[in-house]
Amino acid sequence: MTIIELVNVKKTYLLGRVEVEAVRGVSFAIEKGDFISIAGPSGSGKSTILNLIGCIDTPTSGTVEIEGKPTAGLTDRELTLLRHESIGFIFQSFNLIPVLDVYENIEFPLLMGAGGPPKRERRAWVESLIAEVGLEQWRRHKPNELSGGQRQRVAIARALVTKPRIVLADEPTANLDSTTGEQIITLMKKINREIATTFIFSTHDAKIVDEADHIIRLLDGQVVENTRVAEPAAMGAAE
Amino acid sequence: MPVLLRIALRNIREHTSKSLIIGSLVVLGVIIIVLGNSLLDTAAQGVHRMFIDNYTGDIFISGVTNTPGAQVSLFGLTGGGESESTPVLPDFDAVQAHLQADPRVKAVTSQVTGMGMVTLEGGDNRAMTLLFGVDPATYPGLFHDTYLVSGSYLTPGQEGIVVSRGWLKNADENLKADLKVGDKVLINGFGRAGFKIREATIVGVVDFNAETEGMDLIAWANADTVRILSGVDVSAEDVVLTKSQTTLLNATSDNDIFGAAETSVSAAAARAPVMETAPDAGPGASAQKTGGSWHFLLARLTDSRQTDAVIRDTNAWLESQGIEARAGGWKVAAGPFAESIDVIRIVFYIAILIVAIVAVIIMMNTLVISVMERTGEIGTMRALGAQKPYVWLMFLIETLAVTIVFGLVGIVIASGLVGIVNLLHISASNFFTQIIFGGKVLSLSITPLSFLNTLLMVAGVGLVAHLYPVMVALKVPPVRAMQAE
Numbered sequence: 058m059t060i061i062e063l064v065n066v067k068k069t070y071l072l073g074r075v076e077v078e079a080v081r082g083v084s085f086a087i088e089k090g091d092f093i094s095i096a097g098p099s100g101s102g103k104s105t106i107l108n109l110i111g112c113i114d115t116p117t118s119g120t121v122e123i124e125g126k127p128t129a130g131l132t133d134r135e136l137t138l139l140r141h142e143s144i145g146f147i148f149q150s151f152n153l154i155p156v157l158d159v160y161e162n163i164e165f166p167l168l169m170g171a172g173g174p175p176k177r178e179r180r181a182w183v184e185s186l187i188a189e190v191g192l193e194q195w196r197r198h199k200p201n202e203l204s205g206g207q208r209q210r211v212a213i214a215r216a217l218v219t220k221p222r223i224v225l226a227d228e229p230t231a232n233l234d235s236t237t238g239e240q241i242i243t244l245m246k247k248i249n250r251e252i253a254t255t256f257i258f259s260t261h262d263a264k265i266v267d268e269a270d271h272i273i274r275l276l277d278g279q280v281v282e283n284t285r286v287a288e289p290a291a292m293g294a295a296e
Numbered sequence: 297m298p299v300l301l302r303i304a305l306r307n308i309r310e311h312t313s314k315s316l317i318i319g320s321l322v323v324l325g326v327i328i329i330v331l332g333n334s335l336l337d338t339a340a341q342g343v344h345r346m347f348i349d350n351y352t353g354d355i356f357i358s359g360v361t362n363t364p365g366a367q368v369s370l371f372g373l374t375g376g377g378e379s380e381s382t383p384v385l386p387d388f389d390a391v392q393a394h395l396q397a398d399p400r401v402k403a404v405t406s407q408v409t410g411m412g413m414v415t416l417e418g419g420d421n422r423a424m425t426l427l428f429g430v431d432p433a434t435y436p437g438l439f440h441d442t443y444l445v446s447g448s449y450l451t452p453g454q455e456g457i458v459v460s461r462g463w464l465k466n467a468d469e470n471l472k473a474d475l476k477v478g479d480k481v482l483i484n485g486f487g488r489a490g491f492k493i494r495e496a497t498i499v500g501v502v503d504f505n506a507e508t509e510g511m512d513l514i515a516w517a518n519a520d521t522v523r524i525l526s527g528v529d530v531s532a533e534d535v536v537l538t539k540s541q542t543t544l545l546n547a548t549s550d551n552d553i554f555g556a557a558e559t560s561v562s563a564a565a566a567r568a569p570v571m572e573t574a575p576d577a578g579p580g581a582s583a584q585k586t587g588g589s590w591h592f593l594l595a596r597l598t599d600s601r602q603t604d605a606v607i608r609d610t611n612a613w614l615e616s617q618g619i620e621a622r623a624g625g626w627k628v629a630a631g632p633f634a635e636s637i638d639v640i641r642i643v644f645y646i647a648i649l650i651v652a653i654v655a656v657i658i659m660m661n662t663l664v665i666s667v668m669e670r671t672g673e674i675g676t677m678r679a680l681g682a683q684k685p686y687v688w689l690m691f692l693i694e695t696l697a698v699t700i701v702f703g704l705v706g707i708v709i710a711s712g713l714v715g716i717v718n719l720l721h722i723s724a725s726n727f728f729t730q731i732i733f734g735g736k737v738l739s740l741s742i743t744p745l746s747f748l749n750t751l752l753m754v755a756g757v758g759l760v761a762h763l764y765p766v767m768v769a770l771k772v773p774p775v776r777a778m779q780a781e
Contacts, residue, residue, distance in 0.1 A: 113679050113774035134683060140774070141681020152676040156306035161299065166680045168299045219681070 059125075060222060060255055061087040061110055066119035068105050068278075079105040081278040082119070087271070089222070090253040090289035092246055094269030096260055101275040103259035104227055110257065111144055111225045112136045124222065141170050145216030147226035147245075147258075151208040153200040153215075160196045163187065163214045170219075186214040190244065206237035213244060217254065226258035230265055242268045253290040300686075304694040308701060317662050319702035321655045322754055326706025327713065328651055329750045332644050334714055334740040342735050343637055344600075347630045349441045350504060350511060351428070353594035354603045355401070356629035357391060357610065359383030360620045369631025370592065371426060372409045382409060384528060384589040387619045394613055395595050400606050402598045405434035406590040408519050410526035412483040416471055423470035425463070425483065426513045429522025438596045447477035447500035455518050456499035457481075462512030464501055477501060485525025492525050520588060528589045594629070652753075656761045663695065663765035667772075674769050675776030684770050691766045692759075699758035703751050714740045 068080040080102045087093055095103050108114035109121050112128050121128045123143060128136065146152075153162045164183045167173045174182065187196050190210035200208055209229060216224050226245065230238030242258075242265050249256045258265075266272055270289060274282035308315045348354060351370065358368045361383050366375045372382040385391065388406070395404050408429035413422045432450040442460075450458055459467070467475055475481070477498050485492040496517060504511055522528075597606060603625055610623040627634035667674070674687055722738040724730040733739075 108775050111679065113675075137678065137681055137683050137774075140679060146676075146679050148676070150672075152672060154303065154673060154676070156303055156310055157299075161302070165299065169677070169680065169682045169686055215680075 058089045059086045060089040060091075060123070061257075062120075062122045063106075063109070064120045064122075066106075066109060066116045066121060068102075068109065068114070069117045079278055080109070080116075083275075083278070083280055084119075085273055085280060085283055087255060087257065088289045089255055090249070091271050092249045092256045092269055092290065093271040093273065094258055094260055094266045095273050095275065096266045097275035098261055100277075102278040103261075103275055105278075106275070107225050107227050107257065107259055110223075111146060112140050138170075141166065141219060143222050145219065145221040145224040145254075147209070147212045147216045147224060147229045149228040149231045151200070151205075151212045151232070153208055153211055155200055158197050158199050159192055159203070159211050160187065162200070162211055163218055166215060166219050183214075183218065186217060189217075189248070190214045204237075205233050206240060209233060209237075209241050210244065213241070213248070217248065217252075221254065223255045223257065226256065228259055228261075230260065230262060235264070238262070238265065249290050255289075300690050300693045301697065303690065304697040305701075307694055308698055311666070314662055314666055315698060315702075318659050318698050319705070321658055322699050322702035322758075323706040323709060325651055325655050325757065326703050326750055326754055327710045329648060329753060330707060330710035330742060330746065331713060331717075331740070332648060333746045333750065334742045336641060336644060337743070337746065338733065338738070338740055339637065339640070341741075342730075342733065343626075343634075345441065345505075345735070346511075346730075347633070348596075348600070348626045349439065351439055351514070352626040352629035353405075353438050354597045354600050354626065355395070355593075355595040355606055355610065355623055356625065357385065357395070357593040357595075357614075357621055357623045358591060358628075359385045360622055367631060368628075370407070370409060370428075370594075370629045371631050371633075372411065372591075374631060381527065382591050383620075385591060385593060385621055387617070387621070388590050388593070390617065391614070391619060391621060392593055395593060395610070398606065398609075400597050400599070400602050402596045403434065403437040404593060404595045405438050406431050406519075407435075407592045407594060408522045408526065408528055408588075408590050409592070410485055410522045410528075412485050412525055414467055414471065415482045415484065416473055417480070417482060419471060419473075421471045422484075423467045424513070425467075425515045427457075427483070427485075427522045427525065428514055428516050429519035429526075430516050431519060435516070438594060441505045442502040443505065445501040445503050447498070449500055449502075450516060450518060453518075454499065455521060456497040457483075457521075458500040458502060458516040459498060460511055460514070461501055461503045463515055464498075466512055483521075483525060485522075485527075492527070494521055494525050496521060519590070523588055528591070592629075652757050655757050659695075659758065659761035660764050663691070663762055664768055667691075667765045667769045670769075671772045671776045674772040675774050678772065678774035687769055687772075688766050691762055691769055695758045695762035696755055699754050700751065703754045706754075707747050707750065711742065714742055 063086075064084050066080055066083045067078065070077045070079055083102070083106065095106055097103050105114070109116055110123070112121075112123065112131075115129070123139065126139075128139070131139065140146075154165060157165060160183060163186055164179065167179055167183075173179065184196075187193055190213055192207060192210055192214070195203060195207060200211070203211065209232075212229075213224075216226075224245075229245070230241055233241060245256050245258070246268060248254060258269075260266060270285065270287035272282065272284045272286065273280055274284075356370065359382075361368055361373060361380070363373075363375075363380050366373055366380060368382060373380055385406075392404060392406065395401055410427045410429065412425050412427050414425050415422050430450070431452075432454070433452045436449065445461055447458075450456060464475055467473070467481075471481075473479075475498060477500060480495055480497050483494050483496055485494065595606075597603060607623045607625060614621050614623065627638075677687060677690075678684075717738060717740055720738075722733070724733040724736050724738070730736060
């Protein structure tokens with residue numbers, strides 16, 4: 058079942074007076090439960106593709122469909138709601154809120170929307186995520202008291218807290234050493250297998266790319282390879 | 297505690313330098329506002345004692361001047377040119393009766409005002425004086441914030457002047473004399489009827505419980521002395537003409553007139569006893585008996601908070617009766633002195649406004665810098681699903697948290713400063729500082745209401761200051777989350 062589809066997507070930026078084509082007519086589809094790597098060298102358009110899928114940027118032309126709905130024409134409010142309900146983000150620089158501790162950072166997205174789960178239910182869910190990412194001992198620590206790997210685990214838990222169908226990870230291992238990076242990818246894959254959340258991550262690390270079930274390779278803003286290595290995780294398990 | 301409040305309070309703690317910049321401005325602003333308001337409140341209390349309790353009363357009724365730019369106050373007509381004089385209060389008896397019948401009015405008195413130059417017999421030196429021609433039977437019922445130093449107060453029917461200790465000191469300096477109770481002075485009056493001279497005996501010296509130098513210009517005299525000096529009508533029935541004066545007025549030939557030239561009506565009237573009020577006369581009785589013209593009616597109310605209502609009702613009545621008179625409050629009565637207070641108040645408010653504008657600009661810049669530093673955080677929140685109003689709310693709570701936390705700190709410091717200032721017993725060196733201090737020594741007071749007002753003002757400044765930064769924050773696109781380092 059296709060969860061994301063890009064059709065002839067182009068994205069052009071203005072750098073001063075110079076037009077830069079970051080993405081040049083990209084088309085591909087992503088299946089629900091996929092564990093997909095968008096690979097390519099720096100400047101190949103990986104982050105731009107993730108931004109477009111994550112509805113935090115809009116294409117210059119072409120269409121992006123999330124769960125069958127085109128994102129073009131949605132208002133800022135509708136796009137924000139779509140992100141909150143359907144998409145989780147894992148950032149290269151972790152992007153945790155510095156004044157909140159581990160527990161509070163993970164809980165934070167649940168407090169932004171109206172009518173979130175009741176407090177007891179919320180607490181149990183956040184605690185289970187903390188346990189899932191192995192940070193029980195660190196739940197009252199602030200981000201600056203954690204290692205890079207621990208911060209990224211917090212970010213993974215935060216991305217999953219709203220039970221999104223899609224998780225986008227922009228170079229999630231770029232700021233980590235190779236061992237920690239592998240652990241993070243292993244964790245992401247474990248969650249993908251357990252709850253069939255679609256994971257899309259960008260990377261230029263060949264070892265990380267090898268962990269993906271589906272590889273889309275970019276070069277100069279165009280898809281040069283679209284390879285399925287394995288079937289997506291069991292469909293329907295995410296619900 | 298809501299997560300946004302948690303974030304706000306922790307950000308205040310985490311971003312110490314930013315918080316201190318904004319906080320110190322808030323603290324400074326609060327100190328200025330609390331001390332300034334306290335000073336204004338103290339001045340207002342002082343004004344009440346200095347003006348309302350000492351010589352204006354709550355209600356002031358005067359005749360109306362049609363001269364453009366001219367104002368009628370207890371000190372006479374100002375801004376009307378040399379040929380103009382203070383208008384006499386028309387239909388005095390009716391206005392007085394109306395005022396006395398108002399249950400909100402506690403006491404009523406009447407007054408006539410004039411300017412004069414004081415000299416001594418055979419002397420060349422002069423001292424200026426303001427003359428309040430009063431009704432001794434009713435005047436003390438309104439203004440009793442004085443105590444007698446020597447001599448006595450004027451009694452009904454008695455001629456003479458009562459002066460303050462300050463007046464006496466000024467007169468002694470200017471006239472090179474050592475005046476005391478029982479001494480006679482000559483007062484030169486300049487009014488509508490031309491130049492007049494009148495001898496007056498100092499019958500009493502008083503001092504004020506809330507003394508000010510402004511009061512040192514005033515001498516209280518029997519009404520007819522001031523009427524004569526100011527050219528205001530004296531009661532005809534009170535002027536006792538001698539047989540020769542009657543003969544003179546009945547004369548039909550020039551010889552008869554010039555043959556009696558050594559005696560004049562005005563001279564006789566000037567020396568005649570003019571007030572024949574019985575000692576037990578009630579409020580206003582003396583004025584009715586003497587029947588002379590008055591410039592003003594002054595009234596004290598049972599409750600000063602009803603002043604505006606009484607003024608409004610009285611003016612409506614005056615208009616309905618077609619009487620060319622107007623009622624006003626102490627500010628109208630105090631005239632130029634009240635204006636000086638208003639000037640001080642305006643200067644203070646301008647200072648507050650300037651401080652507020654400076655505070656808004658600095659706070660705005662600091663908050664904009666804060667927004668710039670936090671674009672990654674804002675972008676992350678937007679990416680995670682925070683709607684724009686949520687981001688706005690976050691900055692609003694942060695701004696209010698900073699202003700209220702530091703506002704409370706400012707209030708504590710300001711309270712301490714008020715205590716220190718009161719302990720220092722700072723003395724007023726001149727009239728204007730006495731107005732500001734509300735007396736001779738500065739004694740500040742603060743109320744919980746002024747604290748609340750100050751906090752609201754500071755929060756208002758914070759609200760204004762946060763508007764532009766929050767607009768900047770709301771323009772931060774969620775894609776900035778990806779660019780955060």
